[in-house]
Amino acid sequence: MTNITELQSLPTFENLKTSLAFEARAVLRFLYFAKIAEIEGLHGVAQLFEEMAEGGICCSHGTLDLLRHVGDPDSDIPIGETNSNLRSALQVEMQAFEAIYPAMAATAREDRYPDIASWFETLAKLKRSHVETLRKTLEAMRQPSGGEEQ
């Protein structure tokens, strides 16, 4: 890659984001299908899905490699070393907890799907707990000791 800042303004950047979302969804889809195939007793199919998911993980990580210096597509924070990664993760989880899921839950209630609204609210609360955990970890990282006791 030649010019990082330039990439950010080009359609290719958008395409990388799309590719990441697409591959990430493919991984989850394959793993979900694998689980069902396993339950249905179709062991060969389950294995096929699992292998495809493994491939998908490699694809998504490859796309993240390319996005690394430009930034996390969900937070626009540059990622790479753990400190930045934690900041990006915190930012994304916070958005999900504060804005994204509450809005989705509200829409689901308007649409009269109370169970789906409850699902979004449950997810929002999980995100809230992630925000707490990530914040603590990040603070510990900022301590002079570096925070990595293990």
Add this chain to the structure above:
Amino acid sequence: MTRRTTSAEEVASRRYDATNIKVLPGLNAIRQSPAMFAGSTGAEGVLQLVNEAVDNAIDEVRSNFCDWLQVCLKPDGSFVVEDNGRGIPVDLHEKEGIPAVEVVLTRLHAGGKFSNDGTYVRPSGLHGVGISCVNALSEWLEVDIWRDGFHYRQRYARGSPESTLRTLGTSRKRGTRIRFLPDKLIFDEATDFSHLQLAHRLEELAFLHPGAVIELDDCRRGQRQRFQFVSGILGLLDRLNESRICLHAPPIRIHHNAGDLELEVALQWTESYGDCIKSFVNGANTIHGGTHVAGLRSALSHAMNEYACEKGLLDEHAGDRMTAFDVAEGLTAVLSLSLDLPSFEGQTKSRFTRHAAQQRVETAVYERFRKVLRSESKVATAVIGRALEVLRARRSIRRVCDKNRFEQKNIEVDAEVYKRQFSIRSTNWHDSALWITDEQLLECHASLCKVEEESVGLDVCCGSGIVGAAFKGKVSKMVGLDLTPAMVALAETRLDEVHQGTVYDMPFEDATFDLVVTREVLHILPQPGAPVAEIFRVLRPGGQFITGQILPYGEQDAVWMYRIFKKKQPLIFSMFQEEDFRRLLLEGGFVNLEMQEYLQWESIDLWISTHETTPLHRREIRDLFLHAPREARCIHPFEVLPSGEIRDQWRWCVFSAHKPT
């Protein structure tokens, strides 16, 4: 299992001495990560140690050198496993320079089962970590061997020999006795060691090895049991179906012997929900199934779909198809596979993983089962009729859910949804889960009651009236309200007066009651605020509302619980967390909130054994427990027993609130 006969020449030619013991390097990780080898450091881990020792004796039985084994539970917490097999070899191991028995007991991956020299016939153990594992995890272990006219003994402490192998004298006896005390530094005090689980396992082994005598002598309880059967897996199937109503008799038996692989299957369909498939590979109980069970499932569904299409019971062109769950609904099956080189997931051998076996099991079962369907029309009608019923039920549940979604868009409070919600409860309601009749849980509700003795109470969505009845003596009169006539009739036996009606529009005047109680109701109503408002209305000022609800332990297990509960009961609308439930009551106008927590162990297997949970969902729920995310596991206790049964600890929150005076 068909027992193989071993001729005297064969026995003589199959030498079993130090030359048969191969050593694979490496041993010391066991004490550092005991759970990896024993499955857990609780009572189940201790049971696994006993099983390892028993498996060794069973491998002697399988090779036809042994027809008796005994397990003793000693009062000091130690165990004794003895057999009349060949006795572990005691001669010097050439490479290691110590007696073979010491190699077996102190080296990981050592044993007679790695050689393909006929020393063992289709052993269940092949990892060679078994007995050395038991030794490493025992405070002390003593081995006695009777072999070649002598009696030998050696003692170990935490895996290391305390003495060299001693000869105690001559003896005409033959066999091995392992005595060991599970290490208290590793295992939690095994006060809840399950005699029953061990007895079940030994009984199973006796069924799987016809003729062999297996004894259990529990000195801790003063109980002796002796298992010996000739009926094989059919006997085990009968035992499993003892309390089930069978759709056909006798069971279907499939036997297939292809040299390197022998398969025995017994099948019988019953009226029960779910399936009960017991599977074994070389005598090891594969509680989580594996490729052999997958092969069985697909064979049954293949043969039954084919038959149903031929008979015009299914429209093949319309893509009609019974799934593997539809056909296994109500099935009790025992599958015993014997083969030369089994492979398992983990040392506890709970899952069989050899892929090549799946196709072979599938083909063998399919071909024979297909013939059974064609030759026994009564069996075919009963079995396929049941599967078609399941298929139809699955479709109608899906339709109910779809319709429910559709209606929600149009109607403010959907009376139909509500009706479906509560009419779905089974007639044997009290047996459908443990929580319903849990005395302590009921007491937890009743103990919050603070109203005068001459008060009148109301049990909303009272079901059988069991909650209201728990308040007897605390109020002068308990009234019930339920939607279905069946439940009204049932509740009348427990409560003073029962009305039929809905919680959205209760047939009572304002301020009628001093107390309203309800349990596990509000989460299954699309707009829980509406019933809370109705409850508020019928309470007199100062009246008390007591309501119990299963809530997640925190934010981290709620997502996982949502999935489980929604799969159990698709018509669930809210997964409340404590803060939500408090808000619901406070926004409803209630004050003086109090909460009491009660932890209750529920049997998940029982809870999901219902028609409102589809067979696929039942499997998915089990899978959610087996692969629970770490963040959920950290705060939410549950356990998977060696039998495969799942127990979940539910967090009941019983709230008390008052209508302001």
